[in-house]
Amino acid sequence: MNLNNFPSISIVGATGAVGKICLDILKEKNYPSDKINLFASKRSEGKSIQYFNDKLIVQEAKKDSFDKSDVVFISADKQVSLDLAPSAVKSGALVIDDGSAFRMEKKVPLVVPEVNENDINNHNGIISIPNCTTTPLVMAIHNLKKLGSIERVQATTYQAVSGSGSLAVSELQSQTENIINNKDISISVYPHQIAFSLIPQVDDFMPDGYTKEEHKMINETKKILHDNNLQISATCVRVPVFYCHSEAISVDFENEININDVINVFKNAEGIRLIEDGLNENYPTPEFVEGKNDVYIGRIRKDSSNKKGLNFWIVSDNLRKGAALNAIQIMYSAIKLKKIPNFH
Helix, strand or coil: CCHHHCCCEEEECCCCHHHHHHHHHHHHCCCCHHHEEEEECHHHCCCEEEECCEEEEEEECCCCCCCCCCEEEECCCHHHHHHHHHHHHHCCCEEEECCCCCCCCCCCCECCHHHHHHHHHHCCCEEECCCCCHHHHHHHHHHHHHHCCEEEEEEEEEECHHHHCHHHHHHHHHHHHHHHCCCCCCCCCCCCCCCCCCECCCCCECCCCCEHHHHHHHHHHHHHHCCCCCEEEEEEEECCCCCCEEEEEEEEECCCCCHHHHHHHHHCCCCEEECCEHHHCECCCHHHHCCCCCEEEEEEEECCCCCCEEEEEEEECCCHHHHHHHHHHHHHHHHHCCCCCCCC
């Protein structure tokens, strides 16, 4: 692209974890600094962020901030998205929203480009990014559907604290240090101690006993795959890991499938990396995957209790493919499909 072929981007939530990763990825793509505008809450106004040799100044995000923007990334609280997205769309920008505000709206595409890129063609100004646990799951299931009809999916997640924000990262760090040094700990972000423990609750509980996070995984997966009949359940667990979400997945097919076909379909899948050498203790781990863009899959095996079943393990960086990278990929897909209203 020459300079005129880069859309003007505004990042709302630029000082947050996802916003910072957005900038890192744009740097990797050599995106020009004069095409980037940074926004956050009033308390961050005036902060400067180094981008190559330039210092980008953070502005307060307001409804009239986006008149010169082609694309607006929003990674902030749900209410911020609800307040700012309609104004950005009115100004002619394409909004790519990282939160839950619009995900299940019928007229808002929920997109993972490797899975349902063409849904971008149906946007009315807003495109949503799935929950960071949904994205790696649908990438796997989308490819497995090539092997045959799927009857049931079960997912158990092991989610890093960074999914709850920077305060959760600090809480895990401080609790760990205090426990090691025999000091009292404070609990504020989560309902229980997270250091050296697990919490089988991500988000609030619903009347049916599932949490909001589990409902998100179930409903978003069906929407992205255009399969409302897919039988899927989820259990989401918070673990004392800083970055990267992991998932143990079980899939039941209508017919028995060949394990070599599974390995081949994952090997050839866009955005998926296979680490499949369990005999030599090689498999994806959060420590290995942190900072990487792809979704990593390993521990692939037939279900010992069901000859039509398959079990495998997924790890992905929740701040990259789970959020910032997916947003930027959506923008590039929208450029390709000529679906950015003010940019040609």
